[in-house]
Amino acid sequence: MKRFGIILFAGLWCALFAGLCCAQEAGDFQPATTNVWGAEYPRVDRTGRVQLRVKAPDATKVRVNFWSGPKVEMVKQADGFWTLTTPPLVPGLHYYNFVVDGADVSDTGSHAFFGGGKHASAVEVPEPGSTYYAIQDVPHGQVREIWYYSKVTGSWRHALVYLPPNYDTQTKMRYPVLYLQHGGGEDETGWIRQGRANFILDNLVAAGKCKPMIIVMAYGYARRAGQATPAVPGPPAGSPDRLKAMQEMTSAFEDDVTQALIPYIDKTFRTMPDRDHRAMAGLSMGGMQTFQITLNHLDLFSYIGGFSGAGGMLGDRKLDPKTDYHGAFADPAAFAKKVHLLWVGVGTVEPERMRAGIQRLHTSLLEAKIQHVFYESPGTDHEWQTWRRDLKDFAPRLFQ
Amino acid sequence: MKRFGIILFAGLWCALFAGLCCAQEAGDFQPATTNVWGAEYPRVDRTGRVQLRVKAPDATKVRVNFWSGPKVEMVKQADGFWTLTTPPLVPGLHYYNFVVDGADVSDTGSHAFFGGGKHASAVEVPEPGSTYYAIQDVPHGQVREIWYYSKVTGSWRHALVYLPPNYDTQTKMRYPVLYLQHGGGEDETGWIRQGRANFILDNLVAAGKCKPMIIVMAYGYARRAGQATPAVPGPPAGSPDRLKAMQEMTSAFEDDVTQALIPYIDKTFRTMPDRDHRAMAGLSMGGMQTFQITLNHLDLFSYIGGFSGAGGMLGDRKLDPKTDYHGAFADPAAFAKKVHLLWVGVGTVEPERMRAGIQRLHTSLLEAKIQHVFYESPGTDHEWQTWRRDLKDFAPRLFQ
Numbered sequence: 137m138k139r140f141g142i143i144l145f146a147g148l149w150c151a152l153f154a155g156l157c158c159a160q161e162a163g164d165f166q167p168a169t170t171n172v173w174g175a176e177y178p179r180v181d182r183t184g185r186v187q188l189r190v191k192a193p194d195a196t197k198v199r200v201n202f203w204s205g206p207k208v209e210m211v212k213q214a215d216g217f218w219t220l221t222t223p224p225l226v227p228g229l230h231y232y233n234f235v236v237d238g239a240d241v242s243d244t245g246s247h248a249f250f251g252g253g254k255h256a257s258a259v260e261v262p263e264p265g266s267t268y269y270a271i272q273d274v275p276h277g278q279v280r281e282i283w284y285y286s287k288v289t290g291s292w293r294h295a296l297v298y299l300p301p302n303y304d305t306q307t308k309m310r311y312p313v314l315y316l317q318h319g320g321g322e323d324e325t326g327w328i329r330q331g332r333a334n335f336i337l338d339n340l341v342a343a344g345k346c347k348p349m350i351i352v353m354a355y356g357y358a359r360r361a362g363q364a365t366p367a368v369p370g371p372p373a374g375s376p377d378r379l380k381a382m383q384e385m386t387s388a389f390e391d392d393v394t395q396a397l398i399p400y401i402d403k404t405f406r407t408m409p410d411r412d413h414r415a416m417a418g419l420s421m422g423g424m425q426t427f428q429i430t431l432n433h434l435d436l437f438s439y440i441g442g443f444s445g446a447g448g449m450l451g452d453r454k455l456d457p458k459t460d461y462h463g464a465f466a467d468p469a470a471f472a473k474k475v476h477l478l479w480v481g482v483g484t485v486e487p488e489r490m491r492a493g494i495q496r497l498h499t500s501l502l503e504a505k506i507q508h509v510f511y512e513s514p515g516t517d518h519e520w521q522t523w524r525r526d527l528k529d530f531a532p533r534l535f536q
Numbered sequence: 537m538k539r540f541g542i543i544l545f546a547g548l549w550c551a552l553f554a555g556l557c558c559a560q561e562a563g564d565f566q567p568a569t570t571n572v573w574g575a576e577y578p579r580v581d582r583t584g585r586v587q588l589r590v591k592a593p594d595a596t597k598v599r600v601n602f603w604s605g606p607k608v609e610m611v612k613q614a615d616g617f618w619t620l621t622t623p624p625l626v627p628g629l630h631y632y633n634f635v636v637d638g639a640d641v642s643d644t645g646s647h648a649f650f651g652g653g654k655h656a657s658a659v660e661v662p663e664p665g666s667t668y669y670a671i672q673d674v675p676h677g678q679v680r681e682i683w684y685y686s687k688v689t690g691s692w693r694h695a696l697v698y699l700p701p702n703y704d705t706q707t708k709m710r711y712p713v714l715y716l717q718h719g720g721g722e723d724e725t726g727w728i729r730q731g732r733a734n735f736i737l738d739n740l741v742a743a744g745k746c747k748p749m750i751i752v753m754a755y756g757y758a759r760r761a762g763q764a765t766p767a768v769p770g771p772p773a774g775s776p777d778r779l780k781a782m783q784e785m786t787s788a789f790e791d792d793v794t795q796a797l798i799p800y801i802d803k804t805f806r807t808m809p810d811r812d813h814r815a816m817a818g819l820s821m822g823g824m825q826t827f828q829i830t831l832n833h834l835d836l837f838s839y840i841g842g843f844s845g846a847g848g849m850l851g852d853r854k855l856d857p858k859t860d861y862h863g864a865f866a867d868p869a870a871f872a873k874k875v876h877l878l879w880v881g882v883g884t885v886e887p888e889r890m891r892a893g894i895q896r897l898h899t900s901l902l903e904a905k906i907q908h909v910f911y912e913s914p915g916t917d918h919e920w921q922t923w924r925r926d927l928k929d930f931a932p933r934l935f936q
Contacts, residue, residue, distance in 0.1 A: 172654055173723075173757055174765055192639035197594065216638065238616065239592035239634075241641035248648040248655035254572055255648035255655055271683060271692050279681040281728075283671060292671050304804070307707060323573075328681075357573055404704070 168246070170229070170260040175245035178259045184224035186259055188232075188243070191217050195237045203231040203252070204517050210234075227263030228521025229330050231256050249330050252321045258330065267339070269332040269524050274342035275301030279334055282404070286396035288388060290361025293354070295397065296324050297405065298334050300341060300348035310406045312413035312535040313350045315393065316527075317422025319445065324355045330520045336527050346532045352401055356422055358388040374489065379451055382421070386449075390429045394436060415534050417441025417479070419523045420490075424448030431461035434474055439534050441479040443526040444490060444518055447497035455500035468505040479530050481511035483522035490518055509533070568646070570629070570660040575645035578659045584624035586659055588632075588643070591617050595637045603631040603652070604917050610634075627663030628921025629730050631656050649730050652721045658730065667739070669732040669924050674742035675701030679734055682804065686796035688788060690761025693754070695797065696724050697805065698734050700741060700748035710806045712813035712935040713750045715793065716927075717822025719845065724755045730920045736927050746932045752801055756822055758788040774889065779851055782821070786849075790829045794836060815934050817841025817879070819923045820890075824848030831861035834874055839934050841879040843926040844890060844918055847897035855900035868905040879930050881911035883922035890918055909933070 165179035165187050177189040192198050193216030199207040200220055210218035218234075231251050234241050242248065248255035280297045300311060316333065318326035327333040333351060340346035371377035402409040414437050418426040423445025430437040447455060457465035465471060471478075480501070482494040498510045511529050516522040565579035565587050577589040592598050593616030599607045600620055610618035618634075631651050634641050642648065648655035680697045700711060716733065718726035727733040733751060740746035759765055771777035802809040814837050818826040823845025830837040847855060857865035865871060871878075880901070882894040898910045911929050916922040 172650075174653065190639060192637055194597065194638035195595075195636070198639075234639075236595070236639045236641065237592055237637050238594035239590060239598075239636045239641065240644065241636065241639065242644075242655065244640065244642075244654040250572075253574065254644040255642065273685070276683050281679040281681075283676050285673070 168259045169262075170247050170249075170258055171245050172247055177245045178243065180259065180261055182264075184227065184261045186222045186225060186230075186261065188220045188222070188234075189217050189245075190234050190236070190241075190243060192234075192236045197235075197237060199235040201233050201235055201240070203233075204519055207235060225261045226515060226517070226521070227261050227266070228516065228519050228524075229258050229260050230519065231258045233257055247329075250323045250325055251319075251330070263521070268528055269336050269339075271335050272339055272342075274338055276338050277301050277303065277334055277341075279328055282400075284396060284400040286358075286392050288360060288392040288396055289358050293392070293396070294324060295355060296328055296353040297401070298328075298337060298351040298353075299405070300350065301338065302348075303350075303406075307406075309348075310408045311348060311350045312415070313352060313401060313405075313407050314439075314531070314534060315352050315354065315397075315414070315416040315426075317354065317356050317416070317418030317425055319418075319420035319422055323357075324353045327351070327353045331524055331527065333527055336524060337531060340528070340531055347535045349531070349535060350401075350405055350407060352397070354389075354393065354397055356389060356418070356425060358385060358392045360388045360391075363388075376451075379449070382424070383449065386425050386428050389425060390432065393429055394433055398436065411436055411438045412476070413535060415439030415441070415477075417443060417527075417530060418445065419443040419526070420445035420518065421448070427461065431464040434464065438475055439477045439479075440475060441477075441526070441530045442481070442494075442497075443523050443530075444482050444486060444494065446480045446494060447500075448493065450493075450497070452493075454496055455504070457500070457504035457506070465501070465504050465506050468507070472507045477533050478506065478508035479511065479533065480508060481513065481522070481526045481529070483513040483516035483518065485515060486518040486522070568659045569662075570647050570649075570658055571645050572647055577645045578643065580659065580661055582664075584627065584661045586622045586625060586630075586661065588620045588622075588634075589617050589645075590634050590636070590641075590643060592634075592636045597635075597637060599635040601633050601635055601640070603633075604919055607635060625661045626915060626917070626921070627661050627666070628916065628919050628924075629658050629660050630919065631658045633657055647729075650723045650725055651719075651730070663921070668928055669736050669739075671735050672739055672742075674738055676738050677701050677703065677734055677741075679728055682800075684796060684800040686758075686792050688760060688792040688796055689758050693792070693796070694724060695755060696728055696753040697801070698728070698737060698751040698753070699805070700750065701738065702748075703750075703806075707806075710808045711748060711750045712815070713752060713801060713805075713807050714839075714931070714934060715752045715754065715797075715814070715816040715826075717754065717756050717816070717818030717825055719818075719820035719822055723757075724753045727751070727753045731924055731927065733927055736924060737931060740928070740931055747935045749931070749935060750801075750805055750807060752797070754789075754793065754797055756789060756818070756825060758785060758792045760788045760791075763788075776851075779849070782824070783849065786825050786828050789825060790832065793829055794833055798836065811836055811838045812876070813935060815839030815841070815877075817843060817927075817930060818845065819843040819926070820845035820918065821848070827861065831864040834864065838875055839877045839879075840875060841877075841926070841930045842881070842894075842897075843923050843930075844882050844886060844894065846880045847893060847900075850893075850897070852893075854896055855904070857900070857904035857906070865901070865904050865906050868907070872907045877933050878906065878908035879911065879933065880908060881913065881922070881926045881929070883913040883916035883918065885915055886918040886922070 163181035165181045168178045179187040198210045198218040201207045210220040243257040246257035249258045277300045286293050370381050416426045416430050423442035430440045513522040513525045563581035565581045568578045568580050579587040598610045598618040601607045610620040643657040646657035649658045677700045686693050770781050816826045816830050823842035830840045913922040913925045
């Protein structure tokens with residue numbers, strides 16, 4: 137998720153940078169876990185500092201752009217490489233790119249993570265003591281790629297499906313399903329590659345903290361059959377035109393999910409195909425889509441999660457429980473009876489615009505006496521570390 | 537696969553380029569099927585010409601590097617974009633990158649395809665009339681991601697597994713297995729993303745031309761537990777040191793396949809777990825690995841395919857059937873009885889070094905009276921179009 141808002145650690149960055157550039161060879165730097173085979177850079181030390189390197193012998197200006205921070209100039213070395221050591225970054229997965237003489241480019245040393253509408257670079261800064269998203273010696277589920285034909289979009293669509301451990305051996309068992317959506321600029325691979333959702337679930341299930349479940353991760357962009365693909369980039373983030381474009385796309389996606397994807401999943405896997413065993417959640421744009429889709433289809437869903445993006449369709453105004461979402465929030469008692477879980481989360485250092493939107497939704501829901509969970513991830517931004525924690529809190533509350 | 541050899545269409549390129557740069561806005565250019573959502577470039581016309589565009593407003597020199605051709609200078613436009621229209625390219629998937637002031641960079645408009653040790657760009661030039669690797673309205677298999685722990689490497693390893701259509705519903709059915717390996721610089725995702733192996737198999741099975749089978753695509757790099765990851769880039773291609781490094785890695789990979797992967801697959805999926813129902817094939821480096829692994833383990837494999845890379849361990853010399861591969865080729869009658877298929881293929885316009893190696897192997901096998909199939913893909917290079925055709929010819933010959 138590209139950050140346009142407040143620059144969070146710019147001050148820290150500037151304060152530390154002058155000192156660090158001299159000490160950059162010290163430390164215990166190791167290749168990042170997000171690197172491709174054999175790539176020595178980027179490297180991370182135990183304090184979370186990141187060393188970056190890119191070869192651009194004929195360039196006059198090279199910068200690194202961490203999407204959650206400012207662009208910082210790199211320093212040219214005699215061998216044609218440009219280098220930089222950052223101050224300590226907060227734990228988690230950080231998208232970044234280089235800017236080589238004005239060209240936005242990826243780091244060939246990094247694996248590719250689909251974000252910002254392209255295959256972006258990212259570096260994983262370990263969170264000390266956190267094992268919940270690590271691959272551990274527990275039974276592992278599998279992730280399947282599926283292709284389904286959608287009459288709504290008039291096209292073959294690709295989705296990923298996580299099946300819990302032992303799905304293949306316990307052949308009489310049926311499972312509840314969580315539909316879990318990526319953010320704007322990302323795609324159906326995000327929750328596995330960036331989010332490590334499969335390992336989070338493996339670990340929760342192994343610890344007995346969470347019901348075994350199927351997770352379906354769909355491609356969150358859709359246009360109706362015959363409709364042209366919208367231009368990229370579209371209208372600016374936060375603008376009314378962007379909201380309108382998003383509403384149109386979400387409407388097509390809503391029909392795709394409810395008319396093509398869910399029937400396909402229920403036909404293909406051993407699901408429990410009813411509303412009591414079907415959840416939906418999503419991050420950022422995916423949270424917005426989740427609210428629209430689930431609240432329009434309470435006959436299909438009974439668990440709802442908005443990760444840093446719920447209620448986004450409201451723009452900058454408060455929720456009106458009587459009219460918004462077809463009045464789904466008008467009657468708190470009826471809502472509580474129908475919806476087993478409404479879950480809303482945000483990171484405490486997300487950009488003001490995003491944090492304020494979720495906070496406003498939370499306050500609106502309180503005022504409307506709608507029972508819900510409000511979760512704040514301490515110290516994390518509009519980044520994957522927030523959403524990994526969201527999933528860790530959200531999944532154990534499902535299907536109990 | 538990075539081409540260091542003869543430049544194939546350089547002449548054509550130079551001859552046509554002067555004329556084409558003026559006519560580049562004509563034609564019926566469409567965004568490539570390999571583009572990310574909404575990206576208008578690269579674009580391809582029906583003659584196979586490709587239009588490329590990259591934004592680099594402050595660069596002084598930008599080139600495009602098609603890995604099977606020469607680097608060609610792009611032209612700066614007033615809007616800060618650099619553009620180029622190629623002459624018609626042969627059909628298939630072509631890796632490429634931009635070189636921006638000396639920096640090798642990917643095209644943000646292209647999906648990422650792991651090749652050359654990084655997430656590379658590639659453009660698909662359609663082959664008129666070819667539908668065998670297209671997604672069609674036939675039953676589709678699924679591709680699964682699996683993680684298995686290998687004591688050989690002391691690490692969790694990731695592999696992709698294609699399961700044929702109806703694997704989940706025909707729960708009594710057991711299937712033969714093809715182990716199918718990528719080339720050097722590529723990874724376990726290559727046969728699906730670049731090769732479209734799943735669609736090739738779906739289409740062959742639907743047409744009744746091929747037995748339903750499981751395909752396992754492993755990560756072809758391995759180091760033994762405790763051993764350091766080799767430096768990247770390693771010794772130069774074709775050098776004795778490269779061959780030695782490759783042999784060491786292949787030896788670790790061989791143990792991983794035979795001691796960790798095969799037992800895991802046979803435990804996890806409904807396989808027919810015997811040599812008569814187990815095949816292995818690979819492209820380029822993967823072909824070399826296939827020859828080493830299968831011929832060292834004829835107790836495990838009975839079908840062998842080398843796509844543009846069989847026999848590579850021999851370097852520049854002829855096969856000695858009495859001594860090479862532990863004398864597996866010493867007795868033609870015994871070999872024919874034991875090995876149900878030995879298949880060797882190459883594209884007719886591959887670089888001389890590669891073509892000569894396969895041709896020499898073919899001749900050696902003929903002289904040794906070893907029954908085998910030799911397939912030449914007309915007009916294709918050391919690129920994925922050759923290997924897609926290889927798979928299309930190879931798979932129907934398996935498990936008959």
